[in-house]
Amino acid sequence: MTFTVTIRDTDIVFGCDPTQNVLDAAETAGWAIPYSCRKGVCDTCVGSLVTGDLDVPGRGNMCGPEDVRLCCARPKSDVVIAPKRIEQRTPPVRKRLTTTVYRRRQVAPGVTILDLRYPIGRRTPFRAGQFLNIILDDGDTRSYSLANSPQHNDLAQLHVRHEPGGVFSARILQQLEFHDTVEIEAPFGEFFVEDAADDTNAPIILMATGTGFAPMQSIILDHIARRLSRPIHLYWGARTLGDLYLLDIVGSWTRRYPWLRFTPVLSRAHPGWEGMTGHVQNAVISDYPNLSTHQIYACGSEAMINGAADALTRERGVDPVRFHADAFVSAVGAPAAV
Numbered sequence: 001m002t003f004t005v006t007i008r009d010t011d012i013v014f015g016c017d018p019t020q021n022v023l024d025a026a027e028t029a030g031w032a033i034p035y036s037c038r039k040g041v042c043d044t045c046v047g048s049l050v051t052g053d054l055d056v057p058g059r060g061n062m063c064g065p066e067d068v069r070l071c072c073a074r075p076k077s078d079v080v081i082a083p084k085r086i087e088q089r090t091p092p093v094r095k096r097l098t099t100t101v102y103r104r105r106q107v108a109p110g111v112t113i114l115d116l117r118y119p120i121g122r123r124t125p126f127r128a129g130q131f132l133n134i135i136l137d138d139g140d141t142r143s144y145s146l147a148n149s150p151q152h153n154d155l156a157q158l159h160v161r162h163e164p165g166g167v168f169s170a171r172i173l174q175q176l177e178f179h180d181t182v183e184i185e186a187p188f189g190e191f192f193v194e195d196a197a198d199d200t201n202a203p204i205i206l207m208a209t210g211t212g213f214a215p216m217q218s219i220i221l222d223h224i225a226r227r228l229s230r231p232i233h234l235y236w237g238a239r240t241l242g243d244l245y246l247l248d249i250v251g252s253w254t255r256r257y258p259w260l261r262f263t264p265v266l267s268r269a270h271p272g273w274e275g276m277t278g279h280v281q282n283a284v285i286s287d288y289p290n291l292s293t294h295q296i297y298a299c300g301s302e303a304m305i306n307g308a309a310d311a312l313t314r315e316r317g318v319d320p321v322r323f324h325a326d327a328f329v330s331a332v333g334a335p336a337a338v
């Protein structure tokens, strides 16, 4: 039996099996609801249940009694819901592929860059900012942002932070050799730069902490490949300068492309550091008295994203629909300190 999902105050209606979650059913019907982890961890997909009955595992820590994580919610009756946002979108074409390891290099004390190659002739079109899922032997998944440009979609570059005790980053990754295989599914994600016609030149602020730089690299490489000149200001936060693991590449971009500005932000700066210190969101706040015409893209630690969403909308006039974020939450619900 298929139940009906109606979106409050719209004429949007789609079907959803009791075995299917509302996010998947919306996607299949051509409707995009914001999401990130798809595992009930990050709360990006939270919406309200207006009427009807949903089976919602793990409702702990929700803001209100009607709040539901739509990536886990399965209908038990016809329902009316109110997601934070819903947009018409062609259903994504995802591919599951067996990739091979091309290169693995440790670029900072806790960060490895992993380059994977797809089978010959296979490509996975994606938009800069999206991510893939690594499929582990037991079928569980780990999400990693694609750091390569969308123009090079026969490969995947991943920037992996080492999580102590992490199944993938602390165990599997450390043993991967040239030509070993890694199962992936791609692409996923609602985190990518909007280029609506009326917004094409709205300046962009990219805010990253740690390996949150990965999707920002893809966005900038895409900008370069498409010869765009929309102003971009990249803020990249880490504890120390050595943790900003691709500073030389960022330096080569800023020397070459006048539309790109870069501000490193250190939380444990060495003596003599003359740049920005503290939290990335505070650096943005101190540089920009008004951000009402900007689009913001934030990626990395949940703390930075929550802090930025709150401070930039409240204090700097950022329109919430122009604030886009992917929180690098842990697949098992533990805080990932990126």
Ligand SMILES: Cc1cc2nc3c(=O)[nH]c(=O)nc-3n(C[C@H](O)[C@H](O)[C@H](O)COP(=O)(O)OP(=O)(O)OC[C@H]3O[C@@H](n4cnc5c(N)ncnc54)[C@H](O)[C@@H]3O)c2cc1C
Residues within 6 Å of the ligand: 036, 037, 042, 131, 142, 143, 144, 145, 146, 158, 159, 160, 161, 162, 163, 164, 165, 166, 167, 168, 169, 170, 211, 212, 214, 326, 327, 328, 329, 330, 331, 332, 333, 334, 336
């Ligand atoms: C959309 C998205 C994109 C992401 N992109 C990136 C990226 O580009 N780069 C990146 O570095 N990260 C990224 N992440 C975060 C990454 O997917 C998670 O940190 C992931 O959990 C790491 O997998 P792991 O197997 O190494 O660690 P896991 O096995 O998932 O463990 C993660 C942490 O939880 C702890 N832990 C394990 N089991 C338990 C348990 N049962 N109870 C409590 N704690 C436990 C571990 O000790 C470890 O510290 C992204 C996350 C999302 C949602």
Ligand code: FES
Residues within 6 Å of the ligand: 034, 035, 036, 037, 038, 039, 040, 041, 042, 043, 044, 045, 046, 069, 070, 071, 072
């Ligand atoms: S996408 Fe639903 S909780 Fe993360």
